[in-house]
Amino acid sequence: MRPALQIDNLRKTYGSTVAVDGVSLTIAQGQIYGLLGPNGAGKTTVLRCICTLTRPDAGVVTVAGVTEPRAIRQRLGYVAQEVALDKVLTGRELLNLQAALYHLPKAQIKERIDAVLDLLQITEYADKLTGTYSGGLKKRLDLASGLLHQPQVLVLDEPTVGLDIQTRIAIWEFLRKLRASGVTVLLTSHYLEEIDALADRVGILDRGKVIAEGTPEELKSKVGGDRLTVRIREFADRQEAEQALTWIRDLPFVRSSLINAAQGNAINLVITPDVNAVSKIQDILSHAGVNIFSLSQSRPSLDDVFLAATGQTILDAEIAQAEAIAPGKKRR
Numbered sequence: 632m633r634p635a636l637q638i639d640n641l642r643k644t645y646g647s648t649v650a651v652d653g654v655s656l657t658i659a660q661g662q663i664y665g666l667l668g669p670n671g672a673g674k675t676t677v678l679r680c681i682c683t684l685t686r687p688d689a690g691v692v693t694v695a696g697v698t699e700p701r702a703i704r705q706r707l708g709y710v711a712q713e714v715a716l717d718k719v720l721t722g723r724e725l726l727n728l729q730a731a732l733y734h735l736p737k738a739q740i741k742e743r744i745d746a747v748l749d750l751l752q753i754t755e756y757a758d759k760l761t762g763t764y765s766g767g768l769k770k771r772l773d774l775a776s777g778l779l780h781q782p783q784v785l786v787l788d789e790p791t792v793g794l795d796i797q798t799r800i801a802i803w804e805f806l807r808k809l810r811a812s813g814v815t816v817l818l819t820s821h822y823l824e825e826i827d828a829l830a831d832r833v834g835i836l837d838r839g840k841v842i843a844e845g846t847p848e849e850l851k852s853k854v855g856g857d858r859l860t861v862r863i864r865e866f867a868d869r870q871e872a873e874q875a876l877t878w879i880r881d882l883p884f885v886r887s888s889l890i891n892a893a894q895g896n897a898i899n900l901v902i903t904p905d906v907n908a909v910s911k912i913q914d915i916l917s918h919a920g921v922n923i924f925s926l927s928q929s930r931p932s933l934d935d936v937f938l939a940a941t942g943q944t945i946l947d948a949e950i951a952q953a954e955a956i957a958p959g960k961k962r963r
């Protein structure tokens with residue numbers, strides 16, 4: 632079957648910054664595809680190139696078989712990370728404006744607006760000013776707006792950032808329903824669990840390149856091993872974590888170890904699965920007089936996939952990026 636979306640060797644630079652460095656992806660119809668990566672990895676730039684809002688320096692974007700920008704826009708809906716809603720308009724007025732921008736046939740406009748309001752369950756708010764909307768309601772209106780012209784592909788940039796957990800789950804459910812109706816969804820997120828829960832396939836971006844691609848299960852099983860996290864205290868200092876690590880890093884079942892600054896200097900171990908590792912480590916550290924705040928074993932996560940490919944966790948990559956932009960200050 633023809634892919635819903637294909638990107639070949641996309642490249643985009645801003646001055647000396649290479650935002651997207653040769654990205655190629657193929658997304659099958661009716662899938663939810665997740666693009667994961669730390670801040671600054673190039674996710675938004677990839678989406679903007681796909682949606683014809685940014686012209687790439689090189690590469691080809693094909694949406695449902697077409698490459699011409701106007702034809703792409705007809706087949707694709709885009710919901711940006713933050714949409715500046717005009718607060719003096721009602722939801723319905725904004726959708727009418729959007730319908731005009733998409734040149735929807737006049738006879739169909741009311742029916743389409745009613746349909747998307749119903750789909751997003753916001754009919755009762757449609758005639759209220761958007762200035763009074765909550766964050767979740769605004770996002771639903773954005774989604775309604777992106778779906779107004781019945782696109783085959785819906786592209787969403789961080790659709791749940793800043794939303795409370797109930798609203799996030801409601802949006803996940805909605806995206807699953809959309810997939811079931813045959814719409815292809817491409818979304819970015821730096822919430823690992825969101826991509827893991829939602830995406831059929833995932834592309835992990837770092838510094839403008841795809842560093843891993845596949846189903847979440849494939850990617851996680853490829854990195855292999857179980858994860859064991861030891862926390863000496865909730866926020867340990869690095870030195871005491873390093874000291875504790877000397878007691879355990881040479882155990883036969885420990886494959887690799889690191890001290891995770893973003894997790895309060897927790898000790899992260901990759902271990903051979905199916906060993907009684909937790910109790911062994913507990914015994915050794917207790918004998919050594921090392922305090923244990925928590926000790927847990929888990930299967931690899933998508934963050935471990937990122938870690939295996941780049942040597943740092945997504946959060947550490949974001950902290951490093953923030954430091955590079957404004958030394959000594961946090962970006963978010």
Ligand SMILES: Nc1ncnc2c1ncn2[C@@H]1O[C@H](COP(=O)(O)OP(=O)(O)OP(=O)(O)O)[C@@H](O)[C@H]1O
Nearest residue numbers: 645648649650668669670671672673674675676677
């Ligand atoms: N218009 C622009 N002008 C200059 N540099 C830009 C521009 N847009 C993006 N960049 C740079 O390109 C790189 C990739 O940015 P992009 O926004 O695509 O990343 P991202 O993964 O979406 O991150 P975020 O989650 O923070 O939006 C970053 O280094 C960013 O600073």
